[in-house]
Amino acid sequence: MKIGIVRFPGSNCETDCLEAWRVMGAAADMLWHQETSVRGYDLIVLPGGFSYGDYLRTGAIARFSPIMADVIRHAREGGLVWGICNGFQILTECGLLPGALLRNAGLSFICAPQFLRVEKAAPPFTGAYAPGQVICLPINHGEGNYCIDAAGRRELEEEGRVVFRYVTAEGAADAAGNPNGSAGNIAGIVNRAGNVLGMMPHPERAVENLTGGEDGRGLFRSLLSAGRERHGHRDET
């Protein structure tokens, strides 16, 4: 699987993503935001950070980066795109995912471990988890309050596109488990085709016990096995 991590000016989790892939036994390339093609890559990662200082609005300027036009093409053709935190914000700004991420309900930036329930445990992103499994990943954002209109929300739920929900340690998706006011405790969603995932928590910070646990490994493992499958198919044709 060929993995590219997009480095926007102001990205700050790109190296952490690269290291996480290395820990998981995979190499990834850093892609500069001014490049215009992502051809040849199976997976594009949009990392966390403050692209373009998050000035104007989180992710609002990054979507106009030269590379994004081709990332959108890649996604429309079924290529894998994974947006983490600021990457999720960029994906909603550029229309690959519905909804928007607003200021946290408490108005404060939050950096803390957070329990999540895996709502959709399926390839290509979350096949390594069990449905309903409760995991703990760090969250780290000031604008993670997921917002979407009622119709859009119904669509996400009915189509089973909510991948992660914020929950309590006991797995309850209630107000006590909701750190930022997100609609339906939504922490991560996929597009209709299932090849674009956006999520606020940081799995790349949870692949080693030394520095934050290993609950994030499932995403990397799922993607690597999805990559093997894809290449398997490609080899057959």
Added chain:
Amino acid sequence: MVTGMKPEVWREMGLSDEEYAAAAARLGRELNYLETGIFAVMWSEHCSYKTSKTVLRRFPTEGPQVLQGPGENAGIIDIGDGFGVAFKMESHNHPSAIEPYQGAATGVGGILRDIFTMGARPVAVLDALRFGPLTEAGNKTLLRGVVQGIGGYGNSIGIPTVGGDLYFDPAFSGNPLVNVMAAGILRHEDIAAGAARGAGNPVMIVGARTGRDGIHGATFASVELTAESESRRSAVQVGDPFMEKLLMEACLELIRAGVVIGIQDMGAAGLTCSAAEMAGRGGSGIELDLALVPRRETGMTPYEIMLSESQERMLVVPRAGSEAQVEEVFRRWGLEAATIGRVTDDGLLRLRERETVVAEIPVAALTDEAPVYERPAAEPAYIAGLRAADLSGLRLRLSPAETLLALLQNPTIASKSWVYRQYDHQVGTNTVELPGGDAAVLRVRGTTRGIALTTDCNSRLTYMDPFYGGAWAVTEAAQNIVCAGARPLGVTDCLNFGNPEHPEIFWQFEQACAGVTAACLALATPVTGGNVSFYNETPAGPIYPTPMIGMVGVLDDIDRRCPAVFPAGGEKIFLLGSVEGLLAGSEYASMFENPVAGALPPLNLPGLKKRLDFILAAQERRLLSAAHDITEGGFAVALTEMAAGTGARVDLPPGEILPALFGEGPGRFILTAAAGAEAELKALAAAWEQPLAWVGETGGEELSISLGGADALRLTRARCRAAYGNALAALMR
């Protein structure tokens, strides 16, 4: 050149009549307006250390681990395997007092530039904060703004804020202390210098454009805060962490490319200070054409260009001929790089506006020859009164349980999670021990090593006995580093005091620094750099003297780190040190008795050093599963802090209940033995002649303490942890 300066002008700029006369005598002529401004900032307390220099010279600064001592932008110590840690602490007190968000944010920006200027990639920020009581709305606003400012800058640029400390005391009302420490990792061969060398080499300004913001920031930092300070808000700079992130990446790339001869950030006094200091360190001159400085405003005068404190700018001296390479690196990061002059060999700072020379001053006159003052020192009258106070009659006013719950809710003691939840403390994925413990621990990628970082100072104790306070700040930092399993290596300081022109303040300063010196010598932790912040006074009076200490330690093996919380139930708990602690200057005394009073017995520094070495020896043998020092709030508070996941039952040896449960003082620790290691731990303590007593066991959902078999207190762990965990957030609501 225009001459005939008026006294009002230089006085307004902060020069005394004697200083102006000395500058004119050095030049052999009257100064023009620009030159007067340059002398005023370079000879300001902030830039020249003219009052503190004679005292700072006494700090021990040498040791086999020191790769870079004081005098550069940051100190560097060797952590082995070819790696070093660059670290430094600085204050941004005055700006934060009137504009908390930007004041604190630019404090982070400035200290990070000091680190990457040395060629190190910053890996951690710590913030040491002192505020007035949160019962005053103004202090709450300041704390909220400062925390948001530190987070806003650090989170954006992607450097984790991993630790620090926070105390509240009326002595800081209206004059908070905002001290920020940063640390970076580098390989020995990548150390960069802030020196301009080689006549003919270009001088380039890189990063943000120059505007009118922050003019007179250095001068502003060198006077007391008054009712009029609010009108100096324009002296506070505005930070742009996005710009700094780009600047950091570009500068590190440039340093790695090997074309940089010298590099320095522009902080206080902007271009003036960076040019003069770089030329001074290199023994060179610098000639600049101010017309070539990229500006973001029109009509700026040479004075404004030289004095601007616009943020996110650096001065770079690359090898001649590499200008295009420098420009290319910065262009790729979307930044400007402009050649604005060259290095000369005439020892002069010569400023031109195209062909016209607008200022010409020998560099040495601005740096090495800046005035040095020997201020008179006198012991303040309050000291004798405090020492004479007799605390032997103190008795508990509430039950031990009620006392503990009250202390746990004291915001100085309570959990600081309300603060550190707002900081990204994990970006970089090197943070091993999260905020909330004794010291932050980070791994060093590419090695088995880790570094431990902490900031410490007890301002009240320093007020009561400045020598004790200075020595204790260093010792407490070392206690925290050692508890985490690391060997203390070096110190940076941030010395916050009132107006040194008052002999009583200068006495506090001298005494506190002497204490720092004594402890650094005893603990073999040299001072590699730091910062002095005087004039921390409001109309209500001076702050408590606060010689903040930032310390770095190394773990040769990251797996030998030791947590500050009980790892599990069923572990044996030991008390290391005396059963009874000190009440003088304790949080208990300040909360329930309000006498900031009592004599502090002299610190036995060699004895404390031996105790720390014993703990390290125990950790080396992997005999400990947790370690925590007993400080603010005493044994009962320390036990609660450790009980994050399990309860504990303790029976202390017989003693007085108040000093045993709530007394403080040096050299006291709670340890738990690793499974099956109790006997070996006891044998090691005996061999080291250490007072180690087995006092109890972890487990259950209660905290219970008895003294010589007599029940003292019994509380549910949940109740204690709720009091401890929620107090600060509740106060900030």
